[in-house]
Amino acid sequence: MTQGTGRCRAHTNIALIKYWGKQDEQLFLPMNSSLSLTLNAFYTDTKVTLDQALKQDVFLLNHQKQSAEQTLKISNFLDLFRHKYSISAKICVESINHVPTAAGLASSASAFAALAGAINEAARLNIGLQELSTFARRGSGSATRSIFGGFVEWQKGTCSTDSFAIPLDDAAWDIGMLIVVVNHREKIISSRQGMKRTVETSPFYPAWVKSSEKDLVEMKKAIVTKDFSKIGELAESSALKMHATMLSAQPPFTYFEPDSIRVIQRVQELRKKGLECYLTMDAGPNVKILCRLTDMDKLKQELSTEFSQDQMILSGVGSGIHSLSENEWLLSKKGLKS
Amino acid sequence: MTQGTGRCRAHTNIALIKYWGKQDEQLFLPMNSSLSLTLNAFYTDTKVTLDQALKQDVFLLNHQKQSAEQTLKISNFLDLFRHKYSISAKICVESINHVPTAAGLASSASAFAALAGAINEAARLNIGLQELSTFARRGSGSATRSIFGGFVEWQKGTCSTDSFAIPLDDAAWDIGMLIVVVNHREKIISSRQGMKRTVETSPFYPAWVKSSEKDLVEMKKAIVTKDFSKIGELAESSALKMHATMLSAQPPFTYFEPDSIRVIQRVQELRKKGLECYLTMDAGPNVKILCRLTDMDKLKQELSTEFSQDQMILSGVGSGIHSLSENEWLLSKKGLKS
Numbered sequence: 001m002t003q004g005t006g007r008c009r010a011h012t013n014i015a016l017i018k019y020w021g022k023q024d025e026q027l028f029l030p031m032n033s034s035l036s037l038t039l040n041a042f043y044t045d046t047k048v049t050l051d052q053a054l055k056q057d058v059f060l061l062n063h064q065k066q067s068a069e070q071t072l073k074i075s076n077f078l079d080l081f082r083h084k085y086s087i088s089a090k091i092c093v094e095s096i097n098h099v100p101t102a103a104g105l106a107s108s109a110s111a112f113a114a115l116a117g118a119i120n121e122a123a124r125l126n127i128g129l130q131e132l133s134t135f136a137r138r139g140s141g142s143a144t145r146s147i148f149g150g151f152v153e154w155q156k157g158t159c160s161t162d163s164f165a166i167p168l169d170d171a172a173w174d175i176g177m178l179i180v181v182v183n184h185r186e187k188i189i190s191s192r193q194g195m196k197r198t199v200e201t202s203p204f205y206p207a208w209v210k211s212s213e214k215d216l217v218e219m220k221k222a223i224v225t226k227d228f229s230k231i232g233e234l235a236e237s238s239a240l241k242m243h244a245t246m247l248s249a250q251p252p253f254t255y256f257e258p259d260s261i262r263v264i265q266r267v268q269e270l271r272k273k274g275l276e277c278y279l280t281m282d283a284g285p286n287v288k289i290l291c292r293l294t295d296m297d298k299l300k301q302e303l304s305t306e307f308s309q310d311q312m313i314l315s316g317v318g319s320g321i322h323s324l325s326e327n328e329w330l331l332s333k334k335g336l337k338s
Numbered sequence: 339m340t341q342g343t344g345r346c347r348a349h350t351n352i353a354l355i356k357y358w359g360k361q362d363e364q365l366f367l368p369m370n371s372s373l374s375l376t377l378n379a380f381y382t383d384t385k386v387t388l389d390q391a392l393k394q395d396v397f398l399l400n401h402q403k404q405s406a407e408q409t410l411k412i413s414n415f416l417d418l419f420r421h422k423y424s425i426s427a428k429i430c431v432e433s434i435n436h437v438p439t440a441a442g443l444a445s446s447a448s449a450f451a452a453l454a455g456a457i458n459e460a461a462r463l464n465i466g467l468q469e470l471s472t473f474a475r476r477g478s479g480s481a482t483r484s485i486f487g488g489f490v491e492w493q494k495g496t497c498s499t500d501s502f503a504i505p506l507d508d509a510a511w512d513i514g515m516l517i518v519v520v521n522h523r524e525k526i527i528s529s530r531q532g533m534k535r536t537v538e539t540s541p542f543y544p545a546w547v548k549s550s551e552k553d554l555v556e557m558k559k560a561i562v563t564k565d566f567s568k569i570g571e572l573a574e575s576s577a578l579k580m581h582a583t584m585l586s587a588q589p590p591f592t593y594f595e596p597d598s599i600r601v602i603q604r605v606q607e608l609r610k611k612g613l614e615c616y617l618t619m620d621a622g623p624n625v626k627i628l629c630r631l632t633d634m635d636k637l638k639q640e641l642s643t644e645f646s647q648d649q650m651i652l653s654g655v656g657s658g659i660h661s662l663s664e665n666e667w668l669l670s671k672k673g674l675k676s
Contacts (some may be wrong), residue, residue, distance in 0.1 A: 257597035
């Protein structure tokens with residue numbers, strides 16, 4: 001395969017049962033299985049062109065040619081496919097991130113899922129989605145889950161081939177998420193470093209792994225029975241337990257900002273008042289609020305006394321990766337939704 | 339013994355290796371041993387008068403006669419002494435809390451230590467300090483440690499008679515504490531309820547107990563070698579681990595307020611800048627900063643850009659309980675330091 005083009009869209013996802021800690025840093029094998037909800041508000045569109053004539057890989061992100069360092073990360077990822085499928089061509093990767101800059105959300109999940117989908121199409125590899133998720137995983141752990149839509153489980157597995165994602169439920173029911181963007185003052189520890197420190201030093205870490213596996217079982221039951229309250233309680237608990245492991249690391253660290261605590265307090269207050277919503281947080285200060293899709297506007301209204309419109313982003317449930325037509329791709333490049 | 343008067347002062351203390359969780363709620367036996375620093379800035383003065391003529395116990399706090407409910411708590415505590423030593427007299431308890439109202443610090447530690455000291459003197463019981471700490475414990479767990487000054491260990495023991503405090507070091511070196519008073523919006527879970535929920539529901543709790551015992555060993559070594567940095571690191575770690583157990587409870591809870599996080603961030607920043615200080619927090623939003631006594635003014639200055647003078651209280655190291663003369667007691671009642 002020396003020529004070919006593929007275009008793919010992948011949405012980001014938010015873990016409800018958190019992934020925190022690797023058992024293999026090279027292969028991105030996690031210590032515990034996780035479970036996420038794919039969001040439709042944030043996605044990456046990627047076009048891959050195999051071109052024998054190119055002297056080296058090229059990577060354009062949001063129309064900007066990226067540095068050698070950034071391009072090398074992409075090349076290393078593409079090598080996984082090139083080695084396995086004997087592809088010799090250099091590759092041009094163009095990506096458009098449809099994630100509001102202010103959102104401060106990691107785009108690596110949608111980025112590597114979209115890239116995996118695009119190379120699969122460009123080189124006509126016909127890799128099935130489950131296996132494709134093992135490739136996405138090598139780019140970024142959370143990308144494993146972005147291959148699918150709705151509720152997705154990432155089974156930790158035992159080796160590189162059986163650590164993959166499976167779709168559980170399309171979540172096409174009354175579910176949404178409101179993301180509160182919280183500003184922070186300085187760059188904090190990366191999630192990769194944070195995980196590593198936690199695994200190596202927290203006395204609570206073994207209990208985290210065990211309790212996550214229990215939570216996962218409960219969460220899957222709650223999804224089957226469409227028990228929104230239980231899903232929310234488990235999600236909030238998993239997130240706060242993950243943040244607890246960081247406070248117990250040596251030296252301790254936290255992603256909490258003053259405004260993160262304000263959102264946590266507001267969510268718990270609103271719940272007492274009867275507006276059912278639950279929070280989750282990742283390796284950063286933003287707070288994501290799981291709620292009923294039909295409550296989302298009301299929730300935003302309630303929070304608008306303390307947070308600006310720019311700080312609040314609404315999302316419904318997203319689908320799995322899918323091909324884009326050339327026309328859809330051109331619209332995406334213009335910054336328009338197709 | 340039907341008549342007699344005793345007057346006693348006890349200082350409050352801040353745990354550096356935290357006590358969090360009871361193995362016996364009735365007897366206040368803790369799940370783990372703890373270690374504290376007694377502070378001179380906050381204390382309770384208490385006068386106890388045994389009076390056969392009284393029909394019932396009387397309890398005055400800061401010149402105000404207390405409710406039947408409050409008085410009952412004191413009576414129950416006094417009964418421990420009356421039963422063991424066959425005292426039939428009713429008792430008048432007068433207490434003056436020298437804790438700034440704004441401080442929002444629990445005064446139960448100094449209150450029950452002072453009360454134990456005053457009844458010991460009034461009834462001429464001659465209970466030794468170590469045994470007296472087992473009585474103080476029955477009023478409030480942390481009161482166990484307020485019997486002594488400086489660095490104090492509360493050995494968890496195995497039963498009511500061997501769960502007592504021992505003095506480790508008078509801490510008469512370059513050590514102080516700055517308390518940052520953080521306002522909070524609503525009453526949160528009491529420490530008693532918080533402990534109970536944590537012990538019963540947190541998957542991290544067994545690891546907390548184990549790691550606290552390890553930290554205690556390290557802390558005692560650091561005190562012997564006067565290793566201030568190690569003392570500070572262990573204190574900060576113990577506090578944040580305790581707060582981590584709360585985030586992992588079911589349902590999760592936290593005493594963190596937005597301003598608590600601001601203080602935590604400032605402490606970590608100042609440390610990077612070379613001003614050595616470490617934080618600790620109890621079952622509330624206030625942050626206590628352990629520092630060099632000689633750095634205390636500088637630390638206050640640094641924090642004054644974000645916190646008002648009223649919010650910051652300085653303290654040196656306090657001594658153990660001691661008798662007051664009638665003159666000292668009268669000065670105390672006038673709100674004056676003797």
